[in-house]
């Protein structure tokens with residue numbers, strides 16, 4: 001991945017510049033080498049703009065996009081502004097990246113550790129009483145519901161206690177290896193978790209439940225795949241971090 005920054009100083013009609021880029025952007029939208037792009041206007045210095053384009057790689061940009069069919073149409077739209085370019089360079093992203101706290105994490109939205117522990121306590125009551133999956137959990141550690149709450153907390157943006165105290169992803173993976181979970185068992189696990197979520201009044205707004213279900217579907221399908229005989233999952237990986245996806249929480 002490489003990020004291209006192009007800084008413009010437009011001396012005249014900025015509306016025409018923005019319109020030209022609106023047309024040029026249609027070519028970026030169609031380019032498989034383009035991850036995303038954004039044109040920003042400077043609020044302190046009218047006429048100064050920065051275009052950020054993330055490319056799959058510098059080579060893909062130079063050889064793929066510039067050497068490809070879309071470039072002539074793109075260039076035709078922005079050619080009048082080439083002389084207004086003050087900087088045009090590729091930058092490599094560093095490890096310093098993240099998000100702020102303007103959007104609450106799913107962990108906070110759910111109600112934190114207390115809410116997740118309420119969820120898993122009720123869930124495993126339903127699980128052990130269930131004729132299809134109860135037998136799988138016949139010998140489970142009494143701390144199991146709290147440990148799964150810890151895992152979910154970490155996945156949804158809360159404290160990293162499963163990693164710090166319980167061995168993180170490799171330990172969680174180890175609990176599922178060789179279990180031979182079947183699809184009906186996976187589906188029952190999901191159904192019971194959703195029943196428990198309703199019973200303990202986990203937030204039921206569309207955004208939270210959609211994102212929550214997204215993780216549960218992903219996680220249970222991986223648990224099933226990794227539990228099969230001969231499965232070769234990665235032995236080491238970080239605990240996944242699940243976010244809101246395309247529908248962030250509705251805050252009124």
Ligand code: HEM
Nearest residue numbers: 136139140141144147148151175181185186189219220223
């Ligand atoms: C999102 C999906 C899942 C998550 C987050 C999850 C989470 C976990 C965690 C964190 C543990 C280890 C608990 C500890 O550290 O004590 C565990 C163990 C286990 N899980 Fe899952 N799991 C998932 C799906 C499933 C499914 C679908 C099944 C079977 C239907 C299953 C069956 C088990 C079993 C049998 C154990 C070991 C229980 C024991 O201690 O005897 N898991 N799971």
